[in-house]
Amino acid sequence: MGYQQRVKEEKAAAIVEAATQLFFEDGYERTSLARVARTADVSTATLFKRFPTKAALFEAIVRHYWTLEGRRHISPEPGDLRAALRQIGGEYAALLTTPGMTSLFRTVIAETSRFPELGQMNFDLGKRNFLEGLCSYLRSEQEAGTLVPCAVETAATQFLGMISGQIFWPRLLLTEFVLSDSETDTAVEEAVNTLLARYASPTAQTPRAR
Template sequence: MTPEPSAATNASYHQRVKEEKRAAILTAGTRLFLECGYDRTSLAQVAKQAGVSTATLFKRFPTKSALFEAIVSQYWQLESQWDYLPEPGDPKAGLTKIGRDYACLLTRPGMAALFRIVIAESSRFPELGRMQGDLGRQVFLSGLHGYFAAEHDAGTLHIPDPDLAAGQFLGMIADQIFWPRLLLVDFDMDEPAMYHVVDEAVLTMLARYRPEPSLRS
């Protein structure tokens, strides 16, 4: 006689189905937003492409804005979790890791197209710009602020304004790696060239924010 599935097994199955449906919705939503734009995409279209009922979709994402927010969050999610920052003490190694993580996210397939949607639709849907800022670059700015503050306290860098320094560092990387990609659809940069941009940005930051002699003695 086949044993009855346990409560834990049932819970695991239902959780897996729930996650699979959510993934299908995000995949369908991403495809439609990129193909049709934000304004011309409806939740009904997303449900149809995802193969779920509209009730299921509305239960998870009651508005189109909520769905877009989830997609933006997914795009900006680091595979090597941003939850940990390099320990202070070796700013060259720390900034290299942070810079490469940022560069890899900016060049993720579809990221430039997502930005184009935000730029095109932000006059009518200003919340899209806020999402992209709050859920994306702002995460790196906040983390980098904390990292720079830690290096400053350790005496390995002299950074009296961590917010300004964070913007400078990320800006140097995005200017060479991302903005040409956003504006020129045929722009491409291989990984060695991308990492070279990061390395030069790191060297620039180290030269600008090296500790003053009086602070190192």
């Protein structure tokens, strides 16, 4: 990477970091781009060149949280339904428990009545990717005969909802709520067991042992 490109990326990262701090602390509406520029120690011209609107800057924050550390949605091959669901569920749990994710959701919830695009953005760039990927995987298992005929969108929504209901929503509402790694693993495993009990084909090989 050349020097100029490295400087550009460092400034962009500083802008996103400053905006994240201000949006989470003071809210989306009360945070101006000029203030973000001052906090990031860049010129307003530099900020507007990279992020021409506040919505574009918020989008960068959402993308950062939902793809943190290069994590992407896993698309396993069909054949081992239990192992694949554990893998997908574990990835979803890891993202939901990323430091700062609850602050992102609190900001979206607080501001979405005035700026509904923020809620849509967080859903489209976040959960929708997991939901669509899981639906695609479940369809492949249906074709392989390991999943009974069903509305895969419903099954996928139920699966992700069971995980978020145990590990994320209490964290969002209760400031001192903490789950250990083993408790998080158990929450994912129970979601897997429930989906398999409801939708796995009787002929599917779904061993319960880890």
